[in-house]
Amino acid sequence: MTDYKNLKLIATSSPHIRGSERTQTIMLDVIIAMLPALIFACFNFGLRALCLTAVSVAGCMFFEWLYQKVMKKPSSVMDLSSVVTGMLLSFVCPVQMPYWMILIGDAFAIIIVKQLFGGIGKNFVNPALAGRAVLLASYAGTMTSWVDPAVNKAAAFGSNVDIVTAATPLAYMKGPDAAAIAASFDQLKSTYSVSNMFLGQIGGSMGEVSALLLIVGGVYLIWRKVINWQTPVAYIGTVAVLTFLFPRAGTGVEWMLYSLFGGGLMLGAFFMATDYATSPVTKKGQLIFGVGCGVFTVLIRYFGSYNEGVCYSIMVMNLFVALIDKYTKPVRFGTVKSDKKEASGK
Amino acid sequence: MNIGRQLKEGLITQNPVLVQMLGLCSTMAITTSIMNGLGMGVSVLIILTASNVVISAIRKIVPDKIRIAMFIVVIAGFVTCVDLLLQAFVPAIAESLGVFIPLIVVNCIILGRAESFSYKNGVAGSFFDGIFQGLGYTAVLLAMCFIRELLGAGTLAGVRIIPEQFPVGVLTLPVGGFLVLGFLIAAMQWALSKSKEGK
Numbered sequence: 001m002t003d004y005k006n007l008k009l010i011a012t013s014s015p016h017i018r019g020s021e022r023t024q025t026i027m028l029d030v031i032i033a034m035l036p037a038l039i040f041a042c043f044n045f046g047l048r049a050l051c052l053t054a055v056s057v058a059g060c061m062f063f064e065w066l067y068q069k070v071m072k073k074p075s076s077v078m079d080l081s082s083v084v085t086g087m088l089l090s091f092v093c094p095v096q097m098p099y100w101m102i103l104i105g106d107a108f109a110i111i112i113v114k115q116l117f118g119g120i121g122k123n124f125v126n127p128a129l130a131g132r133a134v135l136l137a138s139y140a141g142t143m144t145s146w147v148d149p150a151v152n153k154a155a156a157f158g159s160n161v162d163i164v165t166a167a168t169p170l171a172y173m174k175g176p177d178a179a180a181i182a183a184s185f186d187q188l189k190s191t192y193s194v195s196n197m198f199l200g201q202i203g204g205s206m207g208e209v210s211a212l213l214l215i216v217g218g219v220y221l222i223w224r225k226v227i228n229w230q231t232p233v234a235y236i237g238t239v240a241v242l243t244f245l246f247p248r249a250g251t252g253v254e255w256m257l258y259s260l261f262g263g264g265l266m267l268g269a270f271f272m273a274t275d276y277a278t279s280p281v282t283k284k285g286q287l288i289f290g291v292g293c294g295v296f297t298v299l300i301r302y303f304g305s306y307n308e309g310v311c312y313s314i315m316v317m318n319l320f321v322a323l324i325d326k327y328t329k330p331v332r333f334g335t336v337k338s339d340k341k342e343a344s345g346k
Numbered sequence: 347m348n349i350g351r352q353l354k355e356g357l358i359t360q361n362p363v364l365v366q367m368l369g370l371c372s373t374m375a376i377t378t379s380i381m382n383g384l385g386m387g388v389s390v391l392i393i394l395t396a397s398n399v400v401i402s403a404i405r406k407i408v409p410d411k412i413r414i415a416m417f418i419v420v421i422a423g424f425v426t427c428v429d430l431l432l433q434a435f436v437p438a439i440a441e442s443l444g445v446f447i448p449l450i451v452v453n454c455i456i457l458g459r460a461e462s463f464s465y466k467n468g469v470a471g472s473f474f475d476g477i478f479q480g481l482g483y484t485a486v487l488l489a490m491c492f493i494r495e496l497l498g499a500g501t502l503a504g505v506r507i508i509p510e511q512f513p514v515g516v517l518t519l520p521v522g523g524f525l526v527l528g529f530l531i532a533a534m535q536w537a538l539s540k541s542k543e544g545k
Contacts, residue, residue, distance in 0.1 A: 104514060116529070138515040 023120070027080035029226045033217035034087050034271065040200060040210045045095040045147055049206050053090040055099045059106035060086035067115045081120050085109055088128035091207025091267060092311065093135065097142050104138075105131035121277045125318040129272055129311050136311075146203035168204045169197060169262030170307040173255075178248065185249035188258065197261035208264040218270030230286035231279060231293075232269040238294025239265060248302070265297065268310035278318040285321075285328035292317045349474055356478025362455045363486040363527075364534040369455040372446050373487060374523035380503040383491035384484075385439040389432065389447060391480025393424045394456050395473060400424075402464040402472035417460045422451045455483060486530065493526050494518055 041049035060082040068075045076082075089105050109131030114123045136143045146168050172188035175181035192202050200210025208214070221227045240256055247255030259265075273279060273293050280289050293313045300309025362368045369390075376382045400420050408416045429447045432440040440447065450456065459479055464472035495501055498517030500508035516522050 100512070108514075112525075112529075116532075134514065134516050137519060137521070138513075138517075 023079040023081065026226055027084050029221060029224050030084050030271070031080065031087065033220045033226075034084075034091070034207070036213040036216055037091065037207045037210055037267075038087070040213050041091075041095070041206045044200060044209060045206060049090075049095050052093070052095060052097070052099070052102060052206065053087055056090035056093075056102045056106055057083050057086035059103045060089070060110050063107050063110040064115070067111050071115075073119075076120055079120065082110060082114075085114070085127045085131075087207075088126075088267075088271060089131045091271075092128065092132045092205045092264060094143060094146050095206045096145075096147050097139075101135060101139060101142065105135045108134045123277050125315045126272050126275050126278050129315050129318075132311055133315065146205075168307065169202055169258060170301065173248070173258065173262065174301070174307050182249040185255075185258075189250070189254070194254075194257050194261070197258060202262070204262075205264060205267075208267040211261040211266045214266035214270055218266070221270065221274075227270070227274040228283060228286055230283050231274050231290045234287045234290025235269040235273055235293045235297075236260065236265065238291045239297055242294065242298040246298075246302075259298075259301070263301075263308045264310040268293070268297075268314055272310075273314050273317070278321060280321050280324045280328065282325070282328045282330060285324045288324050288328065289317055289321065292320065352471070352474050353478050356475070356480075356482040357485060358482075359538065360479075361482045361486065361534065362458075362479050363483055364531050365538070366455075366458065367531075368458050369453050369483060370527065372449065372453060373483075373490065374520065374527055376443055376446050377487055377490040377494055377523060377526075378518050379442075379495050379499070379501075380488065380491045381439060382442055383487040385432070385436065385443055386446065387480070387484025387487045389428050389443075390450060390453065390455065390483055391477065393421065393428055393450055394459060394480045394483075395476030396424045397421045397456055398459060398464040398472040398476035399469055401460045402467060402469045405465050413465065414457075414461075417457060417465075418451065421456050421460070425451045455479065489530065490523070490526050494522055498522055 038049070038053060041053075061077050064082040065075060065077045067073075068077075086106060089109060090102060093102055093105070109127035113125060113127040113130040114120070117123050132143075169188055169192060172184045172191075173181065175184055196202060198211050200212065202209050218227075218232055222229050222232075240260060243259040244252045244256040249255060269290075273290065280286050293310075296313030296316055297309040300306060300312055304312075306312070356362075360366060363370065363373050372386060372390075376386050397417075397420050401417060404416070404420075425448060428450075429440070432443075432447060459475060463475045467475070492502070494517045495503075496507060497514055498519075499515075500506060500510065500513035517526065
């Protein structure tokens with residue numbers, strides 16, 4: 001029986017049904033999804049990978065707290081978004097980089113790219129990628145010397161003296177002409193097998209090397225409905241198709257597999273291109289966004305001066321998001337196309 | 347004319363770079379070291395003042411329809427003088443500023459002030475307008491040079507302040523110029539809106 005006496009009438013405006021999802025829970029899911037890759041990085045590059053990530057996360061949280069303290073704004077440190085930025089930034093840096101350097105990247109990502117443009121949800125490019133772009137432009141030498149995981153699995157901890165650097169697979173896949181690329185691609189195939197590439201026993205940025213574990217993390221995010229499949233599938237699919245159709249050496253399939261598993265494609269497609277604030281809202285828009293990222297990635301890898309194009313391709317497409325959203329805006333229920341035209345004409 | 351108000355307009359409320367958004371090209375291109383900024387700022391200040399005075403003096407006899415051409419002739423004359431003087435006495439600065447000194451001819455600050463101020467006002471007012479607007483331009487240049495040289499190259503006027511491996515090199519690249527200028531403009535707008543609210 002309903003207890004009418006004690007029944008309180010609460011009149012509020014909608015929404016009346018709330019989900020349990022918060023920014024915090026979403027960010028926590030992203031962190032969980034990145035953990036396998038982080039554990040693998042420690043296994044691959046030694047404990048310094050963990051230290052670098054910890055410093056980067058602490059730096060991002062500190063700068064977020066500091067800015068909001070100075071500007072007297074409510075603190076958003078506990079929504080964990082700065083933790084994700086810190087982890088992502090450390091994932092796209094070489095493991096032996098000095099700690100102060102990643103702190104500069106953190107400061108740029110959090111204070112300039114995120115907070116000065118209005119904080120979480122208002123940044124126009126991915127903060128972690130912008131941080132990496134600044135570090136790459138400022139300290140090109142450190143940012144492009146990679147540790148060979150086979151040689152210093154343990155030695156990389158703490159010291160950055162006796163480190164053997166190795167070229168990344170993508171460096172082998174670039175050359176002045178077709179013959180040079182063919183020769184270095186053969187060398188790459190004899191150095192790393194496809195399974196090496198897939199599992200991540202290769203040189204490269206700290207968290208980007210293991211395609212397998214990044215895919216596991218990405219599938220977890222899709223399963224938890226944190227991200228849609230559209231962006232990563234369109235992104236990776238575009239790169240796959242383009243590299244399969246236009247191999248620069250070897251067979252199409254070989255070239256495609258090495259292109260997919262080398263470099264930061266998996267990390268970028270699952271964790272960076274899907275950032276809510278800097279990707280389109282509609283599913284159609286996300287498909288367009290992913291295809292654009294893929295095209296730019298392949299173009300930069302083939303014709304640009306850098307070996308890797310994931311970072312810049314996502315940043316370029318970030319700038320197109322407003323435009324994509326504008327042209328993929330769904331028609332309101334009950335209106336027809338001509339109404340829409342009229343409405344937009346006003 | 348009110349000199350105090352002109353000074354305030356030139357430096358703050360009508361600052362040529364941060365408020366009127368004139369002369370942005372040279373501002374971003376040459377502000378990589380304090381000496382460059384100083385050389386450019388003083389050059390513009392001299393040319394702006396001199397051309398303001400001359401244009402104001404001849405404003406009654408210049409036909410309206412060909413005034414822009416006349417402005418350019420006057421400005422180009424002074425730019426040539428300054429260019430040659432720099433090459434003769436401070437060749438190092440002339441070298442590092444390169445094409446940007448001759449390009450002062452088409453710098454919109456000078457043409458803008460000629461069109462909007464000295465063509466309509468007396469010689470004395472135009473003289474002070476040139477000095478104050480030039481000072482406003484120089485101040486912004488120096489602020490940008492200070493930020494970009496100190497943080498981007500780790501030096502100030504060539505003296506090393508920050509050890510070589512630390513500076514954020516991106517600030518001395520063109521993208522750094524855009525970033526620093528953007529944030530200076532934002533800071534200026536923020537300050538102006540704050541002071542308006544206060545009134």
